[in-house]
Amino acid sequence: MKRLLLAGLVLAASGATTRAFAQAPDGKALYDENCKKCHGAIGSPPKTMVTKFPKIAKFDAEFIAKRSVDSINKVITKGKNEDMKSFKDKMNADELAAVAKYVHELAAKAKP
């Protein structure tokens, strides 16, 4: 009986850690789902989008020189205009922060 109880405790504990990991938002997955179609897989917008939105942001060295994770977070939370809309209804604060961090990483990795 004691053994069973112990096994149960171990299971419960491991279940809790798995859940904690699953809860950490995946910035890349969120980006791919919400931003990729306009901004491109690696932050370089496809031609069709550049034609449609001449001012669309390219996530590169020049971009990162002017923006921090916080400023990116602000844009996606509040939105900039009707083309670059707010994502605050689609993602919670943790998810917005994860996407902002991912965009910053993409830009930092981009070739000049």
Ligand code: HEC
């Ligand atoms: C419908 C297409 C579209 C989608 C989807 C989209 N964007 Fe944009 N984004 C734009 C356009 C267009 C601009 C340029 C807006 C302007 O400056 O007029 C822009 C600008 C930006 C900027 C720069 C704003 C600035 O000037 O500081 C950031 C950062 C950004 N987008 C991040 C994101 C992120 C992150 C997502 C996904 C959560 C996303 N965008 C989804 C079209 C889009």
